């Protein structure tokens with residue numbers, strides 16, 4: 334199980350770099366991220382959130398939580414429509430706010446074996462992919478909120494981290 338960084342940790346703002354080679358190390362990272370995602374009850378997780386700055390995301394939007402998807406070096410090749418939905422984030426625990434995203438997307442990526450594939454997504458899967466791909470750019474869903482709301486969330490999480498004895 335890997336440790337998930339929490340807002341406003343600066344490391345969440347790192348822009349992740351492309352995976353050159355899907356080797357054993359990347360496969361281990363994917364397995365560790367999937368295990369961490371399930372244990373945290375998330376439907377998605379980006380490598381940035383576990384302080385590994387590589388373009389790797391995992392997600393599982395299935396009912397029985399038995400269909401994990403891994404996207405390596407994901408690129409959105411098509412997007413259309415706009416849809417607003419309530420978002421949460423394992424790095425911003427306890428807060429849920431409305432965010433607008435593209436309603437339908439087409440994504441190109443490498444899978445866990447390094448093979449290229451294309452995925453078409455709508456609804457929760459589309460929201461999750463866009464949310465996770467933002468993480469790889471150092472972007473969080475709170476960045477779409479007003480400075481007032483974002484600062485209020487930052488203040489509340491800072492207070493919790495101080496009580497837990499986090500550095501900085």
Ligand SMILES: O=C(O)C[C@@H](Cc1ccccc1)[C@H](O)SCc1ccccc1
Nearest residue numbers: 375376377378420421422423424461464
């Ligand atoms: O990236 C993360 O932190 C995991 C996110 C993924 C996600 C965000 C917004 C909408 C869908 C997925 C969540 O924390 S997983 C928890 C969750 C589950 C269902 C709906 C919203 C949030």
Ligand SMILES: [Zn+2]
Nearest residue numbers: 421422423424
């Ligand atoms: Zn998130």
